[in-house]
Amino acid sequence: VQLQASGGGLVQAGGSLRLSCVASGLTFSRYYMGWFRQAPGKEREFVAAISRTGPTYEAESVKGRFTISRDNAKNTEYLQMSNLKPEDTAVYSCAAAKLGGRWPPVTSNEYKYWGQGTQVTVSS
Numbered sequence: 119v120q121l122q123a124s125g126g127g128l129v130q131a132g133g134s135l136r137l138s139c140v141a142s143g144l145t146f147s148r149y150y151m152g153w154f155r156q157a158p159g160k161e162r163e164f165v166a167a168i169s170r171t172g173p174t175y176e177a178e179s180v181k182g183r184f185t186i187s188r189d190n191a192k193n194t195e196y197l198q199m200s201n202l203k204p205e206d207t208a209v210y211s212c213a214a215a216k217l218g219g220r221w222p223p224v225t226s227n228e229y230k231y232w233g234q235g236t237q238v239t240v241s242s
Contacts, residue, residue, distance in 0.1 A: 119143040119231045123212045126236030129202055133240070137197040139212030139233055146193040150215035150223055153186060153197045155208035155238075164224045165210070168195060175222035180206075202240045209235040 125137040137153070152167040166176040166186035174186050183202075188195040195212060213229035223229060 119214070121212050121214065121231055121233030123210065123233040123236040126210060126238045128239045128241065131203055131240055131242050133202050134198070134200045135202065135238060137199070137210055137212075137236060137238075139195045141193045141195075141214065144214065144231065147190040148217060150219070150221065151186075151188060151195040152213050152215060152223060152229060153195075153210060154213060154226065155206075155210045157208040162211075162226055163208075166197060167215070167222045167224065169221060173221075175224070199238070202238075204240045204242045207238060207240050209237050211235040
């Protein structure tokens with residue numbers, strides 16, 4: 119199984135980025151998918167999750183600014199990030215949740231497969 123995240127970069131505060139995560143080696147449509155982030159010196163933090171058919175759940179810190187989506191035909195999930203803030207700076211990782219788990223999966227140990235991460239840096 120591979121999860122390949124991309125789309126990170128350097129952006130000014132107030133700007134936007136869209137992250138993508140392409141999955142291979144698994145039946146993508148069976149899995150809840152999620153995004154996490156980890157800033158330097160901080161613990162990994164849940165960002166957003168999407169169910170198999172579309173319902174989503176976002177952390178309070180990003181609600182209204184970030185939107186998670188998926189395209190099962192392309193084995194891809196996305197994270198559209200708008201109105202970015204310096205505190206959003208982190209390495210963002212995509213993940214596939216363990217099958218049969220609860221909804222929404224918001225902790226790291228509820229996820230089975232992880233991508234390598236993509237750096238997002240927001241300048242003030």
